[in-house]
Amino acid sequence: MDKKDIQKQFDATAAGYATSVGHVQGATLRDLLELAQVETGDWILDVATGTAHTAMAMPPGAGVVIGADLSMHMMQEGERMAEERGIGHLRFVASDVHALPFADGSFERVVSRIAPHHFTDVRLAVREMARVLVPGGRLAIVDGSTPDVPEIDRFVDTLERLHDPTHGRNYTAREWRGFCEQAGLEVLELRPELYDVMGGRSLAEWSARSHCSARTVGTMRDMLLGAPPAVREALQIRETGPDVFFDVPKVGLAARKP
Amino acid sequence: MALSEDLLQILVCPACKGDLIYDREAARLTCPKCKLRYRIEDDIPVMLIDEAEKLQG
Numbered sequence: 002m003d004k005k006d007i008q009k010q011f012d013a014t015a016a017g018y019a020t021s022v023g024h025v026q027g028a029t030l031r032d033l034l035e036l037a038q039v040e041t042g043d044w045i046l047d048v049a050t051g052t053a054h055t056a057m058a059m060p061p062g063a064g065v066v067i068g069a070d071l072s073m074h075m076m077q078e079g080e081r082m083a084e085e086r087g088i089g090h091l092r093f094v095a096s097d098v099h100a101l102p103f104a105d106g107s108f109e110r111v112v113s114r115i116a117p118h119h120f121t122d123v124r125l126a127v128r129e130m131a132r133v134l135v136p137g138g139r140l141a142i143v144d145g146s147t148p149d150v151p152e153i154d155r156f157v158d159t160l161e162r163l164h165d166p167t168h169g170r171n172y173t174a175r176e177w178r179g180f181c182e183q184a185g186l187e188v189l190e191l192r193p194e195l196y197d198v199m200g201g202r203s204l205a206e207w208s209a210r211s212h213c214s215a216r217t218v219g220t221m222r223d224m225l226l227g228a229p230p231a232v233r234e235a236l237q238i239r240e241t242g243p244d245v246f247f248d249v250p251k252v253g254l255a256a257r258k259p
Numbered sequence: 260m261a262l263s264e265d266l267l268q269i270l271v272c273p274a275c276k277g278d279l280i281y282d283r284e285a286a287r288l289t290c291p292k293c294k295l296r297y298r299i300e301d302d303i304p305v306m307l308i309d310e311a312e313k314l315q316g
Contacts, residue, residue, distance in 0.1 A: 102273040102306035
């Protein structure tokens with residue numbers, strides 16, 4: 002999937018992300034903040050910030066917070082919300098994680114939430130994120146993942162790609178450890194199989210946000226309801242009235258630059 | 260509005276990671292080495308290599 006397609010997908014769906022319950026209040030935000038351990042005065046880079054939910058959740062005592070994204074529309078939406086809330090330490094930069102426009106050692110923290118599955122070259126992306134960290138700085142990631150079981154992995158991959166054709170891949174916790182170590186980072190904490198709160202995500206809400214066609218929604222619904230038991234359990238699939246609730250497992254990690 | 264000083268302090272060319280020249284009037288950031296000029300839109304510098312203007316010479 003090309004970067005231009007990713008940019009287009011998110012430029013077109015920016016408003017939906019600005020108000021999406023999962024993106025605003027999800028447990029993944031709490032997990033990310035725990036993993037990031039932001040300290041007073043820290044300069045923070047939020048990679049693939051989107052409409053800046055993660056960037057805006059950084060403690061007010063943090064130093065400069067930079068939201069970086071490919072999509073101008075997403076960031077303009079974020080800028081508008083940050084202004085409304087009077088968040089003064091937030092800046093935006095249109096940039097590509099594979100070629101970050103920041104000097105080596107610019108940040109104490111680099112974070113990214115529910116985004117790396119879109120990166121076209123995750124190894125290069127992690128190397129770039131490591132480069133802009135100060136020695137002793139910390140990378141914190143929370144992203145859609147998959148248990149290390151081929152049947153579940155394949156199911157998640159098909160479902161995510163139906164939902165959003167720009168979806169790259171959900172990596173396992175083991176793969177994430179590898180990416181960090183290859184980039185010279187020391188993994189401090191790895192939390193596999195995290196779930197969002199509030200009983201999972203609604204298929205109706207999830208598909209509306211990404212402007213899925215009725216046909217695609219039908220296919221995803223059939224897939225979820227017909228899933229084999231191992232997948233049903235891993236994704237916590239539940240039929241509730243006309244809607245289906247489920248959650249794709251997430252992985253959380255904190256890694257340190259030596 | 261101008262770009263904030265803190266941002267200018269850490270911004271580099273995404274291609275060569277070299278220093279940039281900031282033209283406040285024209286709202287542009289230029290990399291003299293790569294001969295690439297990056298625009299600034301709504302106070303957001305657009306630091307995308309594909310979208311930079313290529314300078315002659």
